[in-house]
Amino acid sequence: MRVTAPQSPAEWAAYYQLRYQVLRAPWLQPPGSEHAPDDEDPATCHAAALAEDGTLVGVGRLHAATAAQGQVRFMAVHPAWQGQGVGQAVLTYLEAEARHRGLTECVLHARAAAVPFYERAGYAVVAPSHTLFGSIPHFLMQKPL
Ligand SMILES: CC(C)(COP(=O)(O)OP(=O)(O)OC[C@H]1O[C@@H](n2cnc3c(N)ncnc32)[C@H](O)[C@@H]1OP(=O)(O)O)[C@@H](O)C(=O)NCCC(=O)NCCS
Structure with a gap:
């Protein structure tokens, strides 16, 4: 498995x-709801984890929320690949990019079920944040880089 930026149209579609x-x-969110307005901003960094055969198995993205702070969003690992280190590899890639840009901390809004994953990666809960789709509590988490 390797992590890289998506490149071909097929990789972007996947x-x-x-x-x-x-x-x-x-x-049950409509197709198209997976896109964010700043996805195509050149300053947004996208990470794609590819299996040995090129299958996309995990994704995530990073943008600079402030001059010092990176924000990770849209972390997702294919269900068949969860719990095998893919999410950690995507996060490590994004944090390396943040450090490369001189950012000194990383924040994210974690779904409640994902909080232990981020704690394992060195993040700490700062405060409860929004509830998505009326049912998924989120927590603001932070990690010094
Ligand atoms: C959350 C998610 C991105 C984690 O990716 P993953 O590939 O499953 O996680 P990894 O295998 O890289 O896990 C890394 C470490 O965190 C631990 N971990 C992962 N998910 C965990 C969980 N829900 N609870 C406790 N520990 C967890 C793993 O055991 C592993 O620890 P280890 O190194 O000691 O073995 C992935 O499970 C996912 O896409 N979930 C559904 C969507 C989602 O919630 N996305 C995040 C939105 S904020």
Whole structure:
């Protein structure tokens, strides 16, 4: 497994498809809801984890929320690949990019079920944040880089 930026049109299509499949479809959100307005901003960094055969198995993205702070969003690992280090590899890639940009901390809004994953990666809960789709509590988490 390796982590890289999506490049070909097929990789970009798979990237958004996986985001939709993991983060939107289970809550019956419409196709297109997986896109964010700043996805195509050149300053947004996208990470794609590819299996040995090139299959996309995990995604995530990073943008600079402030001059010092990176924000990770849209972390998603294919259900068949969860718990095998893919999410950690995507997060490590995004944090390396943040450090490369001179950012000194990383924040994210974690779904409640994902909080232990981020704690394992060195993040700490700062405060409860929003509730998504009326049912998924989120927590603001932070990690010094
Ligand atoms: C959350 C998610 C991105 C984590 O990715 P993953 O590939 O499953 O996680 P990893 O295998 O890289 O886990 C890394 C470590 O965190 C631990 N971990 C992962 N998920 C965990 C959980 N829910 N509870 C406790 N520990 C967890 C793993 O055991 C592993 O620890 P280890 O190194 O001691 O073995 C992935 O499970 C996912 O896409 N979930 C559904 C969508 C989602 O919630 N996305 C995040 C939105 S904020």
